[in-house]
Amino acid sequence: METKNFINFRKKIIDNVSKVIVGKDEVIELVTISVICGGHVLLEDVPGIGKTVLVKAFSKTIGGDFKRIQFTPDLLPSDLTGINFYNQKTGDFQFKEGPLFTSVVLADEINRATPRTQSSLLEAMEERQITVDGVTRKLPEPFIVLATQNPVESYGTFPLPEAQLDRFFMRIGMGYPTREEELEIINRNMNTSLIDSLQCVVDKEELSALKNSYSEVKASPEVMAYMMDIIEATRKGDRVLLGVSPRGTIALFKACQVNAAMNGRDFIIPEDIKKMATYVLNHRIITKGVNKSKSIYENINSIINSVDTPVEDL
Structure with a gap:
């Protein structure tokens, strides 16, 4: 590639x-x-x-x-x-x-x-x-x-x-x-x-x-685990009514692959996941209360920030 x-x-x-x-x-x-x-x-x-x-x-x-x-x-x-x-x-x-x-x-x-x-x-x-x-x-x-x-x-x-x-x-x-x-x-x-x-x-x-x-772009087990931690975090919590579906997980992985390629890499890093998750996942969750666009973005970012980022020897 x-x-x-x-x-x-x-x-x-x-x-x-x-x-x-x-x-x-x-x-x-x-x-x-x-x-x-x-x-x-x-x-x-x-x-x-x-x-x-x-x-x-x-x-x-x-x-x-x-x-x-x-x-x-x-x-x-x-x-x-x-x-x-x-x-x-x-x-x-x-x-x-x-x-x-x-x-x-x-x-x-x-x-x-x-x-x-x-x-x-x-x-x-x-x-x-x-x-x-x-x-x-x-x-x-x-x-x-x-x-x-x-x-x-x-x-x-x-x-x-x-x-x-x-x-x-x-x-x-x-x-x-x-x-x-x-x-x-x-x-x-x-x-x-x-x-x-x-x-x-x-x-x-x-x-x-x-x-x-773009499917040739790979991810290490640690990076894949980090992505799944974010996905699972969208399905938990007292305010969550509907979490991200497997379709959303696939979409996030594909977006990270292309973003990595556009930045000259054939592998995904945690920064790719952080960036893409905000846009790929923000409309795929439902929380209690008023679901205005701004609050949904804030909720996604808070979920991302709550998950520990892996440290890799790249």
Whole structure:
């Protein structure tokens, strides 16, 4: 495995997306890790932070077909998956594909759709296929859902169920920009054609090669034990109602493998686990009381800090 390929891939994507998005290199890197792992991303933050713009810029950077779906309360499952319609010319039923039949899907304000419509994404996100009227159709490869939602507003929204949240590889908060970054955003906003001028800088073959090679990154028994200590800690405690599932454990390990490769290593260290656990696990646990985004992040970090870090001779 050539770790330099991961380093170059990361640099190309960050450099290109940063032409539009200011000061969010870490967020771009996290989305890149998720995509290499074949995972979906939930960007959760207040309106106006730049979630939708980041997704658009990222989709242009990695190429492939892209479709945006604006989720609303009146959106139906068939509006996503497609329908069988009767063609009077041919005298039979034909299938009309929905917007999910694409490589990159922007699910904008996903929590505005009803639970019935949200559930139509479950099969697509987990099994990369869609079943309509008993017929199953495969989705293209890669298939990536980049969703956004506002965690503050409650009027006209429907919280994502646990089964839906668990299918997202990471949940990431954008955060407010610094004073200097916001001034730069104002200056760049004067050029409205920036995002339209972005070019694809990586291809499917390059992405596929990285997907097939990151599994070569290994971890020592001590590091694996440390990761499992964190996972088990999320399932214990008086305030815990639901801990991390095995799907979450697998996701954390994959994220650590790619993060290690992007940092020029073919082995995982505890710092990889600490960094990735915050984003991969924060939406996979339920605690007693109000589950606001901030409190969940704090809870994950407190769990990580409560577990002893192994000391290895690397």
